[in-house]
Ligand SMILES: Cc1cc2nc3c(=O)[nH]c(=O)nc-3n(C[C@H](O)[C@H](O)[C@H](O)COP(=O)(O)OP(=O)(O)OC[C@H]3O[C@@H](n4cnc5c(N)ncnc54)[C@H](O)[C@@H]3O)c2cc1C
């Protein structure tokens with residue numbers, strides 16, 4: 162079955178079996194291995210990508226054919242013109258990752274979260290990332306990174 | 322694991338979906354958010370030959386009040402409920418539920434109607450819908466029918482939906498000024514299914530006596546259960562500490578859980594009582610009744 166999707170601004174057309182999951186389509190058909198597969202059972206949030214810019218979805222729990230006509234953003238699409246996305250920069254600055262396995266999904270979840278809630282409290286951040294498991298950081302520095310990004314994004318919005 | 326092969330059909334309107342469902346009968350399944358169906362297909366617990374994807378049907382993504390009901394369309398995501406000012410101000414039991422289902426990412430895709438159609442014994446929306454006395458609107462090529470939630474939830478993972486039929490919306494009666502509710506869920510961690518859950522909806526008369534009661538428990542039997550004996554005992558009575566304790570005891574009696582790694586039968590039965598008591602206390606508080614906390 163034909164699938165036409167825009168991934169990180171680039172249009173792709175591929176022929177896939179309907180049962181192909183979006184995560185595997187991204188990794189294997191498009192070679193975009195930034196999207197990780199962790200639990201493969203829709204629990205860990207490692208595989209989260211954005212659908213049409215602002216909806217976080219677990220890509221191991223969606224068929225590639227469902228993305229037809231839609232725009233997907235993966236972690237590869239966050240950096241713009243050689244400049245890290247404010248959330249990526251914040252994860253870097255705050256040491257929001259250790260092994261990095263959960264990071265792509267964590268980042269994409271947080272991008273959607275901050276779009277929906279640009280000035281979150283710490284409790285809201287913790288709730289917002291509660292569908293994403295991290296085995297390394299204890300979440301502390303991830304929370305700090307989101308707080309930094311929330312501030313930074315606001316600062317940029319004020320400046321522009 | 323990958324699901325077994327299937328044929329994928331995209332529906333852009335209710336009519337398109339109904340035609341596809343009619344022509345494939347029992348081989349076809351509706352794909353809504355896929356948050357229960359896709360995992361089930363991956364574990365090969367479900368092997369539908371045809372999936373009819375209703376996500377493109379914009380006319381089914383609605384959340385509105387109409388003729389005394391809150392109407393939630395089959396494509397309305399949990400997240401839309403979670404952020405709705407209407408729900409926050411007028412439907413406290415539904416608001417409570419909306420932030421406890423699954424995790425925040427799953428809620429951006431999962432639907433209320435999908436959860437009811439899945440009818441997981443530990444699902445949260447079935448419990449709340451029972452207490453609310455919700456109704457479901459079912460459509461097929463041959464017409465439309467409305468089914469009460471009690472008749473809709475047939476058994477574990479089984480509903481009143483027939484081959485060729487789909488649910489277009491669920492309707493929750495709009496509470497009047499004297500009606501409030503609440504929902505409680507005990508879970509081991511965020512995103513886990515309930516160890517036990519309880520939903521309560523109460524209407525207080527001007528004389529301070531209860532004139533309407535809905536009490537339901539979840540994850541405590543083959544499906545969400547109405548605690549009819551608690552409802553009977555509540556109606557006509559005035560809120561009191563003793564009344565809450567008696568209703569909680571009825572919930573313990575109604576509960577029929579199985580033991581698993583979330584708890585023993587004894588523990589879960591006890592939790593049925595604890596959660597119904599908590600939900601009643603919160604509901605009475607929301608109704609302005611003092612001194613029961
Ligand atoms: C990690 C994780 C955690 C979860 N935790 C919880 C939890 O704590 N509590 C909870 O209640 N649920 C939980 N769930 C389940 C999930 O939230 C709901 O069951 C789910 O959202 C169902 O809605 P859906 O739109 O995704 O339905 P789908 O998965 O698309 O469909 C479910 C079933 O209903 C049928 N169906 C769907 N829509 C219709 C329709 N309109 N007409 C006829 N049939 C239809 C489908 O054919 C299928 O059989 C969890 C899921 C995941 C992945």
Ligand code: FES
Pocket residue numbers: 197198199200201202203204205206207208209219220221222
């Ligand atoms: S890999 Fe998708 S949720 Fe874990």
Ligand code: FES
Pocket residue numbers: 257258259260261262263264294295296297298
């Ligand atoms: S950084 Fe290792 S799992 Fe999160």
